[in-house]
Amino acid sequence: MAARSQALKATYDAIVIGAGIQGSFAAYHLAQRHRDTLLLEQFILPHSRGSSHGQSRITRSTYSQAHYARMMPDSFGLWRRLGDEAGTNLYRQTGLVVLGPAGDPALEGCRRSLGAGDILDTTALAQRFPGLQLQPGEVALWDSTGGVLFADRALRAVQDIFRQHGGTLQDGEKVLRIEPGDVLTVTTTAGVYRAPRLIIAAGAWTSALVAPLGLRLPLQPLRIDVCYWREKEPGTPSKDRASPCFIALGLSEAPHSIYGLPALEYPGLVKVCYHHGSPVDPEERDRIPADAPRPYVGLLSSFISRYLPRLEPQPAVVETCLYTNTPDEDYILDRHPKFSNIIIGAGFSGHGFKLAPVVGKLLCELSLGEEPSHSMAAFTITRFPGVLQPEL
Secondary structure (H helix, E strand, O other): OOOOOOOOEEEOOEEEEEOOOHHHHHHHHHHOOOEEEEOOOOOOOOOOOOOOOOOOEEHHHHHHHHHHHHHHHHHHHHHHHHHHOOOOOEEOOEEEEEEEEEEHHHHHHHHHHHHHEEEEHHHHHHHHHOOOOOOOOOEEEOOOOOOEEEEHHHHHHHHHHHHHHHOOOEOOOOOOOOEEOOOOOEEEEEOOEEEEOEEOOHHHHHHHHHHOOOOOOOOOOEEEEEEEEEEEOOOOOOOOOOOOOOEOOOOOOOOOEEEEEEOOOOOOEEEEEOOOOEEHHHHHHHHHOOOOOOHHHHHHHHHHHOOOOOOOOOOEEEEEEEEEEEEOOOOOOEOOOOOOEHHHHHOOOOHHEEEHHHHHHHHHHHHHHHOOOOOOHHHHHHOOOOOEEOOO
């Protein structure tokens, strides 16, 4: 829980709503620029209600979309800087295998982002990732920069450094109302705060916050099954070298990607998940009956049997997390079309954690009226028709 000894005031240079990884990095960058910043979180920290909890996330350089691939070098550098500031390691380099049918458009996009010389033949794949079996007609790429971000540790680090730079973090404060103006007013369950700029990065709760401001964003929260699988014959993994991460693209039986990584949460298990889920109300995610159908677990079991036959075909542990998806799975990073001092970061669609340092920087730059350090063309609100509605 955030320290309540922090001095609360009524007025700040900036307010950020949402202390997940994106909002926390936005607040961190504002504090680095000497802006007196209030970071609000509706739940008591730490919590597992959103999309930023857990011990591990994949990071990588390769991306099928060029605009994300161009952002990744900046993101790696900012992760290193945060680790140096916090005095802790936030990343374990394992390498990443990207596999799929030869000629698949997404796979070809990844290959272009990596350059020549990164295609693995069967022998090289067996050396890099013993136990991963390609199917006929498939190819594998190697991203040597791929690895695991220590997610919980990273979230704590960015919030700690934010506070060290004078930022104020208040958890357990749900936002009740936002009143636009040259100086905005934010009313919570515990106070009333004012600032000339506001960043909203509230994950699956963003739609409810911006609807009274006349925005109907096409955000769909999804409940994701996070599955952990046991080896049939437990091995003796090297202490200094974890198994690589992987992403499978373009499979006929899986319209969305399948990904896997070493399970830091459960040592000895492997985390393999489907990059899609079931629509859910974020307030109801943890109230799903235990016997509710999990259709994507069966899809994963079939994948495990074919591609990772050394694993048991049924998961040892199944947990849940939230994605908040846009229709095109690109982020929303933009000013409110009517209120230019309200900045919105949303719709990270299950692939936002690795890029959070850059996302936070872009949100900060937008809020300060600076020229964004990366192209924002893919992230505009107005790419979706009919988003601007009458204010409530």
